[in-house]
Amino acid sequence: MITTELNSNQTLRDIPLFSELSIEQLRRISSFSKLKSFKKHERIFIEDDFYLGFYILLKGRVKVYKSSSPGKESVVHLVSPFTVFADIPLFEGGNYPVSAEALEECLTLFIPKEKILELIRTEMEIAFKMLAGFAKRLKALVNQLEDITSKEVPNRLAKYLIKEIKRARTDKLSEPFVKLSVPKATIAAYLGTITETLSRTFKKLQDEKIIRVKGKTIFVNDMKQLKDLAK
Amino acid sequence: MITTELNSNQTLRDIPLFSELSIEQLRRISSFSKLKSFKKHERIFIEDDFYLGFYILLKGRVKVYKSSSPGKESVVHLVSPFTVFADIPLFEGGNYPVSAEALEECLTLFIPKEKILELIRTEMEIAFKMLAGFAKRLKALVNQLEDITSKEVPNRLAKYLIKEIKRARTDKLSEPFVKLSVPKATIAAYLGTITETLSRTFKKLQDEKIIRVKGKTIFVNDMKQLKDLAK
DNA sequence: TAAGGAATCTGACTTAAGTCAAGGAAATCC
DNA sequence: GGATTTCCTTGACTTAAGTCAGATTCCTTA
Secondary structure, three states: EEEEEEOOHHHHHHHHHOOOOOHHHHHHHHHOOOOEEOOOOOEEEOOOOOOOOEEEEEOOEEEEEEEHHHHHHEEEEEEEOOOEEEEOOHHHHOOOOOEEEEEOOEEEEEEEHHHHHHHHHHHHHHHHHHHHHHHHHHHHHHHHHHHHHHOOHHHHHHHHHHHHHHHHHHOOOOOOEEEEOOOOHHHHHHOOOOOOHHHHHHHHHHHHOOOOEEEEEEEOOOHHHHHHHHH | OOEEEOOOOOOHHHOHHOOOOOOHHHHHHHOOEEEEEEOOOOOEOOOOOOOOEEEEEOOEEEEHHHHOOOOOEEEEEEEEOEEEEOOOHHHOOOOOOOEEOOOOOOOEEEEEEEHHHHHHHOOHHHHHHHHHHHHHHHHHHHHHHHHHOOOOOOOOHHHHHHHHHHHHHOOOOOOOOOEEOOHHHHHHOOOOOOEEEHHHHHHHHHHOOOOEEEEEEEEEOOHHEEEEEEE
């Protein structure tokens, strides 16, 4: 892991959490934040580590997970750029409740606990933004929970693919596609299943002519059917 | 549903969310809050209803759920007294994302959206309390998600029973017990399974001499084994 | 207290998805 | 650029838990 000073305020402006702040406030945040970059597979923090602060992902992909029995892990969150992670203990106290690992070369902004709490006290706007962020994630988690308990693997995979295709912004093309930026084992753990089952489900959807799988790239042949599966 | 005026500030002090406030602030909250009581099986709100505000449960038990296919519902939250529910849309916008139903005779405090938002703007302490509340629930949901994906029904049931026994404060007795305050069908939906499977699991734990089931009351014969199952 | 309905249980059966074991394809590293 | 590790796929098998149908038991409410 490499730590560097932050020198541009422009990046901070792109982060929804900070988008409403004045130049002066952004300077203040810059002054106590640190850029940290992580190599592929590098661990950012591990469950039960002493809590020092939270992160904002600037580049790359991060998996946030809990490891139950050794070898088995459930992926709680697949973090994309400009998203905050590990902010829960900020208000709850305690150590990191989950682990996080860089899935590829990653750049993050680290925000130390005490400094940001101080800032939040004076800056109502940030508190509201964080409340909104928490609310959004609570909603997402409730949905994920509902999906896992009430839907089967093909349905969950369909939903995941649609989300990824939206992110890739190819959803308006005649043949939408995504290059999966996450290993299939991780997708499986995120969908509450295992690699073998995921592999078979990809094949099933392909046999049904809904998608076409070419290595890590998935092409959608029949968006209507995929959407039906997802809902 | 019956609505009445709130006249005592004492109740408000018992609610963790408001515990730090001054008499003056509590008066203000009283002035715009309404006591609402609900009969058994009465619906408090339904998914997609226009969002008016949130509730604090004062007495009884409430289930918060999502209904996917008709008849099938996944229970997201089993609310106990002095807990806030339906506060997510306060900061996220949109309608109620879930439904809520009184499982027995219930008394709630209803807090209208606009008024409380106003108050939060002036009262930093409430914002922090809400952040802490959200953080706690996020943690709980992450745990629930992990349990459902990585553990089997007997393990989940064991965990649920231990939690309920703690709430009943009989956990220090030589034979801890709980009277289930929630129908078994609801417990099943909360644990991500169905009544038949739950029934068989109760029987299995009984055959293994871990618990003894007498109608709605569960006695624990072997707390050690139950705890082992739960972790 | 009898009757009706809801909640719960039980049995027989089916099925989605997990386990185990092995082979193949990619990516990564000297 | 070939070797080694990591990732992904496939097949045969097992199993936890779901489905369906029917039987009990437990509550109400008249």
